[in-house]
Amino acid sequence: MAAVVLFDIDGTLIGLGTDVHRAAFAHAFREVYGVEASLDGIRAAGRTDTWLLFEPLRELGMTDREIAARLREAFAAMCSYVDVHLGDLQDRVLPGVRELLKELDARGAVVGLLTGNLEAIALAKMRKAGLDGCFEFGAFGEESATRSELVLVALRKASLVVGEAVLPGRTVVVGDTPLDVEAAQVHGVRSCAVASGPFDEIELREAGADVVLASLEPWDESADAILGLVP
Numbered sequence: 001m002a003a004v005v006l007f008d009i010d011g012t013l014i015g016l017g018t019d020v021h022r023a024a025f026a027h028a029f030r031e032v033y034g035v036e037a038s039l040d041g042i043r044a045a046g047r048t049d050t051w052l053l054f055e056p057l058r059e060l061g062m063t064d065r066e067i068a069a070r071l072r073e074a075f076a077a078m079c080s081y082v083d084v085h086l087g088d089l090q091d092r093v094l095p096g097v098r099e100l101l102k103e104l105d106a107r108g109a110v111v112g113l114l115t116g117n118l119e120a121i122a123l124a125k126m127r128k129a130g131l132d133g134c135f136e137f138g139a140f141g142e143e144s145a146t147r148s149e150l151v152l153v154a155l156r157k158a159s160l161v162v163g164e165a166v167l168p169g170r171t172v173v174v175g176d177t178p179l180d181v182e183a184a185q186v187h188g189v190r191s192c193a194v195a196s197g198p199f200d201e202i203e204l205r206e207a208g209a210d211v212v213l214a215s216l217e218p219w220d221e222s223a224d225a226i227l228g229l230v231p
């Protein structure tokens, strides 16, 4: 069976600094829920967009039921906000990423996205960064509030691409936060953590990542490290 590699987006493939994405939340809070709220003070890295939408509203005293009732509408508002502000999306592809994706493909790996971003926002970011077309499938932020459940979604979608059941032990999550590592571990998926986001190598090692890299550059060494986890 082919190895499956699942990439996080923010802080892993592209640089952090997704102001448009954060502003999209504030837009949805205002337009859909009628409240002034933001992600200020919330550690967003590694979280799903569903979780990030619920959390500030819960703090304002809204019930999960009230929030969920307008969730689809809120997601649609976020996606159209990003669509209007596409020009401001982060497009800094991190060092080694383009070459690594080509190399994994050349070595026969099946490569997908595993991100907390809503699908339309994830795909817009990938288009902006010129990385669209590099991924065969993806698990996205509207499919669950928790990252570990997104791992199950990704395994299921990978199985459809591969045409047989994908084994967790033949799968690697590549991400930049302890939440990426934890989500992989829960399901017996291997993890490669990259210190290109808000966490340093020590923190990622302490989180229990199978491999910790300072950067995805040099890309050939990264490819060896990632595929070395699923020989």
Ligand SMILES: [Mg+2]
Binding pocket: 008, 009, 010, 011, 012, 045, 046, 175, 176, 177, 197
């Ligand atoms: Mg990330």
